[in-house]
Amino acid sequence: MLFKNIIGHEQPKRFLQSALQSGRLPHALLFHGQDRIGKRLMAKVLAQAVNCEAAPPLSPPDACGACRSCHQIDIGSHPDVTMIEATSGKGETEQTRDIESRFIYRPLIGSRKIVILDNADLLRQEAANALLKTIEEPPPDSLIILVSSHPESLLSTIRSRCQALRFAPLAVDTVQDVLQRRRGLSDTDARFLAMVSGGRLGLALEADVEALRVERAAFLELVSRNSLQSVGALFAAAEAVAKSEQAEAALGWLAGWFRDLAIIKVGGDPSRLLNTDCLDELNRFATNLPLEKVLELAEFVETMEKGLERNLNKQLMLEGLLLRLRAALQAKAA
Ligand SMILES: [Zn+2]
Secondary structure (H helix, E strand, O other), X not given: OOHHHOOOOHHHHHHHHHHHHHOOOOOEEEEEOOOOOOHHHHHHHHHHHHHOOOOOOOOOOOOOOOOHXXXXXXXXXXXXXXXXXXXXXXXHHHHHHHHHHHOOOOOOOOOXXXXXXXXXXXXXXXXXXXXXXXXXXXXXXXXXXXXXXXXXXXXXXXXXXXXXXXXXXOOHHHHHHHHHHHHOOOHHHXXXXXXXXXXXXXXXXXXXXXXXXXXXXHHHHHHOHHXXXXXXXXXHHHHHHHHOXXXXXXXXXXXHXXXXXXXXXXXXXXXXXXXHHHHHHHHHHHHHOOHHHHHHHHHHHHHHXXXXXXXXXXXXXXXXXXXXXXXXXXXXXX
């Protein structure tokens, strides 16, 4: 992959290329933005561009994608470029050793020693301090690229010493277009996946459309007539989802569902609907719920998503949502 082939992320790309051009690439960078959006890919391309052996160097600065160095970085065997993943499963000592051992030697064949540290926010205290020390006194010819979906969890002292570059989701149309070209997906499938992925191309390129449809059907069963027919059925449905450990995914689909309902209620642009293939069901709900209830329920789902981050009781939250929905539908019917 080359800079020029990366889709979207124009701002970080422009910054990096002009920093390379002027020879002023900072020694510590922080790539942040949602998960699976393209941060790691950009880090790898940057590593390739920095250590590319093409002569003369490309202009604007880029990787050639063909030299020994570009190839080695691509397959993860370049002696001066390391990708470390700070998974929460790793112990503190192991993490610290990871950080400290990488910068000891000068670059062997490249112009810079590069460490890409993925999930940097998952570093434990001792390792984070070792990282801070490395960033404060960077070894010559070193470059550290922190990759994080939760930059707020990084030590502020680390954040403030890195040049931060934010990665934003791509436009849904762009993702749809790429999916159609690269994966040969139909209009409908590509649109659905582009919407579900929220503009995260990395996610969209790998996701299984059919599996997602099955998952959605399972979670939307929660708001079906069956689940809402009685309070008992509703409690059982909420319990099943809470126990499946998939409450987060369920909430994501429910949030999309209520957002769709809101779009329909206000007569918004139908191309912004996530569940375009469930229009009949959406319309039935829209007819039976007043706008203010739809908005109230959408807001409740959002509160629940935040509650999930704080580990509130999933089953209770889901029950609360379904009880509200049932009450709203009954009020309309009465
Ligand atoms: Zn090259």
